[in-house]
Amino acid sequence: xxxxxxxxxxxxxxxxxxxxxxxxxxxxxxxxxxxxxxxxxxxxxxxxxxxxxxxxxxxxxxxxxxxxxxxxxxxxxxxxxxxxxxxxxxxxxxxxxxxxxxxxxxxxxxxxxxxxxxxxxxxxxxxx
Amino acid sequence: xxxxxxxxxxxxxxxxxxxxxxxxxxxxxxxxxxxxxxxxxxxxxxxxxxxxxxxxxxxxxxxxxxxxxxxxxxxxxxxxxxxxxxxxxxxxxxxxxxxxxxxxxxxxxxxxxxxxxxxxxxxxxxxxxxxxxxxxxxxxxxxxxxxxxxxxxxxxxxxxxxxxxxxxxxxxxxxxxxxxxxxxxxxxxxxxxxxxxxxxxxxxxxxxxxxxxxxxxxxxxxxxxxxxxxxxxxxxxxxxxxxxxxxxxxxxxxxxxxxxxxx
Numbered sequence: 001x002x003x004x005x006x007x008x009x010x011x012x013x014x015x016x017x018x019x020x021x022x023x024x025x026x027x028x029x030x031x032x033x034x035x036x037x038x039x040x041x042x043x044x045x046x047x048x049x050x051x052x053x054x055x056x057x058x059x060x061x062x063x064x065x066x067x068x069x070x071x072x073x074x075x076x077x078x079x080x081x082x083x084x085x086x087x088x089x090x091x092x093x094x095x096x097x098x099x100x101x102x103x104x105x106x107x108x109x110x111x112x113x114x115x116x117x118x119x120x121x122x123x124x125x126x127x128x
Numbered sequence: 129x130x131x132x133x134x135x136x137x138x139x140x141x142x143x144x145x146x147x148x149x150x151x152x153x154x155x156x157x158x159x160x161x162x163x164x165x166x167x168x169x170x171x172x173x174x175x176x177x178x179x180x181x182x183x184x185x186x187x188x189x190x191x192x193x194x195x196x197x198x199x200x201x202x203x204x205x206x207x208x209x210x211x212x213x214x215x216x217x218x219x220x221x222x223x224x225x226x227x228x229x230x231x232x233x234x235x236x237x238x239x240x241x242x243x244x245x246x247x248x249x250x251x252x253x254x255x256x257x258x259x260x261x262x263x264x265x266x267x268x269x270x271x272x273x274x275x276x277x278x279x280x281x282x283x284x285x286x287x288x289x290x291x292x293x294x295x296x297x298x299x300x301x302x303x304x305x306x307x308x309x310x311x312x313x314x315x316x317x318x319x320x321x322x323x324x325x326x327x328x329x330x331x332x333x334x335x336x337x338x339x340x341x342x343x344x345x346x347x348x349x350x351x352x353x354x355x356x357x358x359x360x361x362x363x364x365x366x367x368x369x370x371x372x373x374x375x376x377x378x379x380x381x382x383x384x385x386x387x388x389x390x391x
Contacts, residue, residue, distance in 0.1 A: 048342040052352075055335035058328055060357060061299050061321070061372035068354045073340060073347040074383075076390065080343060103383060 003032030006120050007093075010113045015106060016098030018078065021046065022117060024126060025090050026054045031126065045094040048073075049082045053092065072107060075099070079106055083114040088128045093117065131311050133242040134274060137163065137249055138267035138323045144168055150253040154241045161241050162249065167256075169264035172230070175240035185229040186212055186221070195220050213262070227263045234265065235273035267323050275315050279304060286316035286367055292385070293318060293371060295378045300359070300371025303330045305337075318371055333370040336361050348390045351379065362386065 003022065011020045011034050019037035023030055028046045030039065052071055059065060067089055073080040078099055085091035093114045097106060140152060146168045153162040154175075161175040187197050200218070204211045212226045221229075241249075265273075276283050286302035299319035303312040312330040321329075336350050349362040358379050361370045373379060 044342050044344065048339040051335055051339040051342060056328070056331045058332040058359075059325065061325060061329065061359070066354050068352045068359075070351075070353040072351050073343065074349050074351075074386075075343075075345055075347050080347075104380075 003121060004035070006117060007032040008034045010116045010120070011095065014095055014097055014109045014113060015101035016079075018096040018098065019045075020093060020095040020113075023049065023092055023094060024128075025092055026050050031091075031123070042094070045080065045096060048080070049092055049094045052082060053084060053089070070107065070111070072103070074103070079103070081106065081110045083110045085114060085118055085128075087118055091118070091123065091128055129239055129243050129278075130245070131309060131313055134238060134271065135323060135327055137238070137242060138271055139327070140249065140251065141165055141168070141170060141267045142322050142324060144251070147256055148253055149255065149257060149259070150251060152249045152251050154244075154249045155246065161237065163238070163241075164259055164261075166259050166261060166264055169266060170234060170270055171259050171261040171264050173234040173237040173241060173270070175237040178233070178237045178240055181236060182229065182233045183211060185233055186215060186226075189225055189229060190215065190220050193220060230263055231265055231269065231273050232277075235270055235277055238270060238274055239277065268317065268321060268326065271314065271323055271326075272317065275304075275313060279306075279313075279315060282306075282367065283315045286369075289364070289367070289369060290316055290318045290371070293382065295373070295375075295381060297375050297378055298371045298373050300369065301326055301329060303333065303368045303370070304366055305334065305363075305368055306366045312368070315367070329370050333359075333361050333368055337363055337368065349382075349386050351383075 007020065007022050011017055019034055019041055021030055021033040021037060021042045023046050028050045030042065030046065033042055069084045069086060071082040079097050081095045083093040093110065095110055137152060141163060144165065149166045151162045151164050154160050159176060163173045164171040183201060190197055200214060201211055204214050212229065215221045216223050216226050282304055290302060299321060301314045301321060302316045304315045305312055312334050314326045314330055340347055349360055352359045352361065356374050357372060359370055359372045360382050
């Protein structure tokens with residue numbers, strides 16, 4: 001099983017895709033990345049995700065308690081999305097994509113990506 | 129001032145049973161001061177050296193109203209009547225002005241109480257026997273009044289930004305990350321929040337600018353979701369805003385507004 005290939009294939013459905021990676025948190029270990037993604041470009045994304053997902057717990061203000069599963073940073077020229085596995089909070093997908101597409105469309109697509117990657121890959125060897 | 133002491137004291141008041149009344153004392157001696165509480169709401173904070181400050185605050189409010197303030201004060205002393213209530217009864221100030229002066233006085237007293245290091249304050253209950261005050265304040269109201277004492281302009285800016293949201297279901301706050309404060313200081317709120325909720329929200333939200341710094345740029349905004357709960361976070365200069373909503377339409381309205389503002 002090639003994790004890079006699985007991540008690359010799944011991420012094809014994200015509109016305006018620039019680069020993406022599947023990571024293990026909080027260590028920030030890179031499990032797999034999209035084709036052509038350079039580790040130096042992925043590293044800040046992984047560090048950023050680790051910061052977000054190891055933040056102090058926030059009790060519910062609205063809705064339910066619990067950890068955040070989806071974060072999107074909206075920059076003037078691109079989006080940075082973090083999708084946390086709904087099965088195991090140690091697994092997360094980090095994706096950078098362009099801004100020209102609808103935000104809801106991008107978020108919907110990235111939710112499908114993390115789901116399909118989890119379906120396809122057996123990550124038992126990683127303790128997941 | 130030690131902000132964490134202010135938070136801790138006000139959070140302790142919030143943690144009391146809603147039927148409980150008494151005093152949160154800042155020392156073994158009664159003269160050391162404390163916070164008088166009635167059924168979970170603050171009647172008054174009293175601190176050494178602040179006894180005459182309320183008179184000054186009331187005098188400042190009436191200074192341009194043609195009033196012989198000192199004569200009224202002397203009369204109240206002689207009669208044993210309350211100065212503030214007398215000013216209201218005689219029409220020199222409105223009830224809301226008296227309430228504002230009492231709130232400011234309590235905030236200044238709280239600052240004085242929390243400026244000294246020492247043992248954590250101790251609670252003495254009076255059970256359900258209260259103080260029958262005319263005005264009481266929620267701990268969060270007093271916290272925001274304390275902020276106003278040192279950062280009124282920043283607070284006004286934060287309130288103006290939160291007011292733009294224009295939706296009733298948002299709950300959140302603005303925090304000041306100025307280097308003069310040792311912690312994130314909440315300066316304005318949107319919707320009902322407790323001091324504890326504010327404290328948690330600030331600690332959580334401050335991770336997002338740090339996460340953005342890893343990416344080397346400042347985002348227009350960040351959305352964080354868990355189930356149906358979405359928190360929008362954005363920051364401008366020294367102010368950081370974080371508001372929660374469960375309404376998808378409110379998230380959409382927020383996104384549209386911020387994208388429009390960014391041009």
